[in-house]
Amino acid sequence: MREPLILDGHNDLLTRLLQRGGLSATADFARSDAGAIDLARARAGGFGGGFFAVWAPSPMDASARMARMQGDSYDMPLPPPLGHGEASAIVAEEIAILEALQQAGHLRICTDTAMLRETLGSERLAAILHIEGAEAIGPDLAELQGLHDRGLRSLGPVWSRETIFGHGVPFRFPSTGDTGPGLTDAGxxxxxxxxxxxxxxxxxxxxxxxxxxxxxxxxxxLVATHSNAHAISPHARNLTDAQLDAIAESDGIVGLNFACAFLRPDGRMRSDTGLDIVLRHLDHLLDRLGEDRVGIGSDYDGALVPKALTSVADLPALRRAMTDHGIGPETMAKICHGNWLRVLAKSWD
Known part of the structure; x- marks a missing residue:
């Protein structure tokens, strides 16, 4: 099942390519490599494109972080704020990688829904330029226009760590996201x-x-590109029913996240996570939001995901699971890409 095509709410391909060598690593994109997304796997799995995140990582011990997320509970301290100069340099490098992939003919940076519709199903992936954590933007917002000119159409004010715009949620289980103050004046x-x-x-x-x-x-x-239901997995990164209701009222959308810790009721980052848990979150999101406000937000190349969904080539398994679960073709098409197209039209126009 390679159809309907999936327009995905979040991936971290650009950060992975940056860490593997930057522009030189883009040569591997046309064929399968060690990551979750490349052109060969995308074609095999019916992955039409999505939000390509630009993210400036903080120094961290990934193995120690993974070990802590195996416990019954955890509360990992957030990294300190990232400096504007450091963030700006990384953002520039990752946007250059995205532009190089476009120049090579692998994808197209889409800035309106007409471009998205035209590109989905073509030889190129449809790419939406997203920035996760706005540290590369100063308090006067002077950089925002230039980023918009280069194709920026989606922005997360924070990635968990604090910015001059607001405060993110920690990697804490169990917990709600009620963890600090709201937006600053700059936010x-x-x-x-x-x-x-x-x-x-x-x-x-x-x-x-x-x-x-x-x-x-x-x-x-209101949009959460890659979040799950707190009622199923009480992680700080997940959305409470009150938040889901607010998103529904605004006619927004939530992208279902594949990260195991945000799926599992025990909050553990373990890949032996069944698709039954993915479907439990999907059911809850559909119940609270309705079938017009749920999409996919995989977090590919940025998180440990269930073994059955290791890469975009495995997306047919998700479609089969949804079909076997009783989700009909019209609702399936909405979840896979139609709802993103609808909400983006309201967000961009």
């Missing part, structure tokens, strides 16, 4: 500017107070 200006410019705001890593601030200030749909 409120950022919301207004993004609304005006047609840059979608992603609330996935924002804490509850920041979420409420965006809900109050923005006139656009």
């Amino acid at each position: 409120k200006r950022l919301v207004a500017a993004c609304d005006e410019m047609g840059i979608m705001l992603d609330l996935s890593h924002l804490n509850e107070a920041g979420f409420r601030d965006v809900a109050r200030l923005s006139r656009r749909p």
